[in-house]
Amino acid sequence: MSSNKFISIEGIAKRYPQPSGGTTTTFEDLWLSMPSGEFGCIIGHSGCGKTTVLNILAGLDEPSDGTVIVDGQAISGTSLDRAVIFQSHALLPWMTVMGNIAYAVSSKWRKWDNAKVRAHAQIYIDKVGLTGSEHKRPSELSGGMKQRVGIARALSITPKIMLMDEPFSALDALTRGTLQDEVRRVTLETGQTTFMITHDVDEAMYLADKIFLMTNGPGAVLAEIVENPLPKDRSRIDLHKHPQYYALRNHIIDFLVTRSKTFTSITPNHDPRNVPVVRPAFTEAVVTGASVMPSLASATR
């Protein structure tokens, strides 16, 4: 699909009834779209509703309002087209590595015989570097290896979209780095459309083409879409050597530290259907929505 709106979240809201009566609104009238083959990251503070957005996209949760359109069709419920990589990896502990991936493969291609399922699963086990661990159980694997299985399981069903909810937050820095490389390599190789939640600014800068900044909840809004100015062939090690690195990083950190709290009050006429797109550089350049987007310098005061 060449459409600019391969994924289109259209005015979704999530409200929960309060025990005392009334409702809490996690977010309201949220619009977000992404073209095919892109890597999008949501960043925002805990509790702002990132997981909720991702679960709605996955079909695991339902919005109180609005719809999600994927590849021209409104989604209803879960689908093999949208694979989820869970934060807690969610491997089935009574199955081996091969068993876990084969379970996904045989769920997608129900008519395949056992040999074909295993051969297909093996490709993805090899792809994430787990060759030789096929017959281990999840309890015998390290955290990083478990998450590799999770990634292989998601990739093995060749989904249209891969959804990841803080997939590496439970891992140590070294393992996280290798897995980020792995994910970057695989997604570039396959042109996989990917949507990820993270807390880690560097992770977002390395992996994402677009970074979606969410303000604090309740009543969170998508404040800004940051286009990643770093070159497509960036590597994790030299990320900080790019001239735009600090401009981008400071912009995001500044948002998380100050603007995520104050955004709603300073920007009363924020249009959720027309979220400003920003491409941080040495001089803060606003690509669209210039009228609602104050410059970085004034926002930090």
Place this chain on the structure above:
Amino acid sequence: MITSLRVRAAVVSIAIFLAFIGVWHLATRSTGTAATMSPEYAKLMGLTANTGKSAMPGPLDVGAKLWEHLKQPFYDNGPNDKGLGIQLGYSVGRVGLGYLIAVIVAIPLGFLIGMSPLMNKALDPFIQVLKPISPLAWMPLALYTIKDSSLSAIFVIFICSVWPMLLNTAFGVAAVRKEWINVARTLEVGTFRRAFTVILPAAAPTILTGMRISIGIAWLVIVAAEMLVGGTGIGYFVWNEWNNLSITNVIIAILMIGLVGMLLDQILARFTRMVTFPE
């Protein structure tokens, strides 16, 4: 000091056992003629009373009798004189049958209750009322409706072993980790396949724990049930030997009940280990 805990525990176990046998032997050995006993009373007290020997058999009597039983566990000399093996066989058979029916009923019903909050709420009052009823309280009703003592005993076993399995299955199914269910959902796994490939293996350790509790209760209840309905079985054997005033046989039966109960428990424990997965 270096000997393992296991070996030391075994030594203590053997010492306790020998001490018990020793005390038992001393407490029950002959004390000469019991002069003060009137002949009528002695008669009432059984054959051994006026020989001065305690009516309570000693460990040697029990050992000798046990050896006799073990040499010939399956003899059958009519309704009131059958080998211990045959009697235990009847009991194990009844427990097995009642228990099997309970498994067939409890596990699917437990799945239904665990998966459906509606059924959980709807069936809860019935379970709450039925569960605390002593299984033996059902016996007259069973005898009246079924009109067969052996089938009634099986029914009683069914009713006592159904509850722990039902509740554990329902609990295990309801407590399956949401993320595992979500994995199945994102893979578009149908309800039936999900039940067998995700919920059953995830809940199996809890279900097996319930089954283990059930087999223990069933074995407790069968002895009492057979005492009531009579005819065959280890419970009937105990009662019959009490009526024959053969305390030796009663003690042997008690020992056997314990051993078979342990064996049943160990079998279920092994199954539980087989389905338990490390996380």
